[in-house]
Amino acid sequence: MTDFPFDAVLFDCDGVLVDSEPITSRVLTEMLNELGWGITHAETMQIFTGKAVRDELPLIESRTGATITPEWFDQFRQRRNEALDRDLVEIPGAPDAVRALHVALDGRIAVASGADRRKVELQLAKVGIADCFRERVFSGHEMPRSKPYPDVYLAAAQALGVDPRRCAIVEDTVTGATAGVAAGATVFGYSPDANGHSGAEALRNVGVAHVFTDMNALPGLLAAWRAAA
DSSP: OTTOSOSEEEEOOBTTTBOOHHHHHHHHHHHHHHTTOOOOHHHHHHHHTTSOGGGGHHHHHHHHOOOOOHHHHHHHHHHHHHHHHHHOOBOTTHHHHHHHHHHHTTTOEEEEESSOHHHHHHHHHHTTOHHHHTTOEEEGGGSSSOTTSSHHHHHHHHHHTOOGGGEEEEEOSHHHHHHHHHTTOEEEEEOSOTTSSSOHHHHHHTTOSEEESOGGGHHHHHHTHHHHO
């Protein structure tokens, strides 16, 4: 694909490559209930999906009356990682899409996630696509600001040596899509369920260029974008 319309593709991880959000939310719900916040799994998904838990610690403290210590956060990560290692599966079609785009772009793909690096690398390995990214994994935890700010996407584009405006970004949440749009990229919103936590309309409202429902369609969608745009 010598005339591929993008110089690089940058992927979010959770909800785009791996079906991790329900697992992480289940662990977080359990731990918030242990602190005295009687929150449901559905409420946790609504409030926290697409956001870094560390950025929501003031909210947790206000709802629980507890001081969230580094030890609590370490326990959350440990319990979360154990659950992910046990239960995680890929988003249907994502591994094949990643491998096709890796070939089409001569390896110029990256993961730019709001999650911590250990989680991202664990998940990529779990679903068998870590070799497609190798050192091209970027964590919002290692940036001055995490999503919805564009820092992690700008860092990924810079590392790949490409202009962010020549990047396609694949996101599934309003928070992440906002970051991608702020980076100046063309953002594609993955929304397999219009009634899900983001929804197609919400993604379009923050500037997503196109919403799609099937990850198997992504390589063809991106390859044809010049004609469609």
